[in-house]
Amino acid sequence: MTDSTALSVRSPDRRRRVRGVRPEEIRGRSAGVTVGAVAGLVWAASTEPALSTAVWAPMLAVGATISMVLIVGAARLRRTAIGLPVPVPDSPDRPAWRLRVAFVIAAECVAIIAAVNILGATGHSHWMPATVCAVVGLHFAPLGRLFQVPLYYGTAVALCSVAATTAIVGEVGTSASTWTSIPGFGAGLTLWATSATLLVGSTALVHQASARPDD
Numbered sequence: 001m002t003d004s005t006a007l008s009v010r011s012p013d014r015r016r017r018v019r020g021v022r023p024e025e026i027r028g029r030s031a032g033v034t035v036g037a038v039a040g041l042v043w044a045a046s047t048e049p050a051l052s053t054a055v056w057a058p059m060l061a062v063g064a065t066i067s068m069v070l071i072v073g074a075a076r077l078r079r080t081a082i083g084l085p086v087p088v089p090d091s092p093d094r095p096a097w098r099l100r101v102a103f104v105i106a107a108e109c110v111a112i113i114a115a116v117n118i119l120g121a122t123g124h125s126h127w128m129p130a131t132v133c134a135v136v137g138l139h140f141a142p143l144g145r146l147f148q149v150p151l152y153y154g155t156a157v158a159l160c161s162v163a164a165t166t167a168i169v170g171e172v173g174t175s176a177s178t179w180t181s182i183p184g185f186g187a188g189l190t191l192w193a194t195s196a197t198l199l200v201g202s203t204a205l206v207h208q209a210s211a212r213p214d215d
Contacts, residue, residue, distance in 0.1 A: 040187075041067040043188035047180060050177030050180050077203055136187070166183050
């Protein structure tokens with residue numbers, strides 16, 4: 001087999017691997033970056049009861065800057081998806097996939113609402129931040145499979161670890177602020193790190209797909 005023949009045989013498979021990056025996949029990753037950036041800021045803001053205003057206000061300003069940079073990056077990433085080539089037709093059943101994503105998010109919301117109400121009614125409101133952190137972490141596990149983003153598995157482990165640490169330290173500690181400071185800082189940093197990593201990786205993926213020649 002000549003080199004030209006071998007190239008013609010290998011090229012379709014090579015294009016299939018690269019062209020498998022779908023515009024909608026990049027849009028989904030962009031949305032993930034945006035949601036993570038906003039959620040990270042919300043968690044950071046939740047540390048307000050544990051900090052003095054002199055510390056909390058500058059910290060929140062830095063956090064807002066981080067989130068804004070990530071959101072702008074996500075918007076630019078979303079725009080680049082417009083120029084991606086049409087991939088080979090190997091996408092899954094999109095309506096069914098969207099239904100599964102909606103189910104995961106709905107289950108997360110229902111679990112959070114139920115947990116907050118139960119904890120509040122039973123006099124365990126101090127457990128709310130840790131519980132919400134755990135629920136948010138758990139919902140990343142199925143999203144990792146649905147979006148094919150292994151990074152989300154690490155996010156799930158990190159957030160659940162933050163929740164567990166909060167519970168342990170909160171129960172044995174003497175400061176009530178522990179219940180808000182640990183999940184606030186821990187979840188905020190985790191979500192910012194997830195968004196930044198996802199943005200960098202997705203941008204590189206788009207550049208790789210766009211740089212490949214058609215033949």
